[in-house]
Amino acid sequence: MKKRLDHLGIMVKDMDASIQFYVNELGFTLKDRLLHTNGVIELAFLGFNESGETEIELIKGYNDSLPNEGKVHHFAIQTETIEDDFKRMMEHTHIELIDNEVITLPNGYRYFYIYGPDREWIEFFQR
Numbered sequence: 636m637k638k639r640l641d642h643l644g645i646m647v648k649d650m651d652a653s654i655q656f657y658v659n660e661l662g663f664t665l666k667d668r669l670l671h672t673n674g675v676i677e678l679a680f681l682g683f684n685e686s687g688e689t690e691i692e693l694i695k696g697y698n699d700s701l702p703n704e705g706k707v708h709h710f711a712i713q714t715e716t717i718e719d720d721f722k723r724m725m726e727h728t729h730i731e732l733i734d735n736e737v738i739t740l741p742n743g744y745r746y747f748y749i750y751g752p753d754r755e756w757i758e759f760f761q762r
Contacts, residue, residue, distance in 0.1 A: 642680065642690040645707050647753050650677050650695040656752045657681050657691065660730060661712065666690065709748065709756035717745045717761040724749050724759075 647653040650668075657663040663681040670677055679693040691710070714720050721737050724730050724747075733748035733756060740746070745761045 639687065640689045642692045643707065643710050644692040644694050645710075645751075645753075645755055646694045646698055648695070649752065650679060650693060653693050653695075653752045654679055654681070657693075660727065661757070663691065671696075707755055709758050711746070711758040711760040714759050714761050717747070717759060720759045721747055 645653075654665055654668070658665055658681070662683070664684050666680045666682055666684075668677070668679040676694060676696040678695075680690050681693070682688045682690040717737050724732060731750045733750060734746075737745050737747050743762075746758050748756050748758050751757050
């Protein structure tokens with residue numbers, strides 16, 4: 636049986652604001668939104684509509700007292716256009732960048748981080 640990472644859960648405070656951010660600013664597609672069977676927790680699944688992709692699961696109502704950095708340190712969006720992505724994020728006054736430049740690792744991989752709506756770290760990553 637082949638194994639792969641299916642999804643990454645991120646706890647959020649405002650589901651609508653988080654969905655809007657991930658869809659409008661980062662280009663995700665909202666694939667499903669539902670109320671958990673317990674009637675309290677709301678879930679939303681987002682992705683890029685690629686075959687076999689790992690999805691993001693937004694979770695509201697599980698824990699409303701999130702630390703500033705959120706419940707996940709970061710997740711990475713793979714890109715082939717890191718410089719263009721960095722410029723695009725800089726143009727949005729409502730998006731806060733964590734890094735003030737694209738960083739290059741010794742192996743040539745390049746990345747930068749931004750904050751999401753609940754101060755979760757989002758990495759743009761180019762191999």
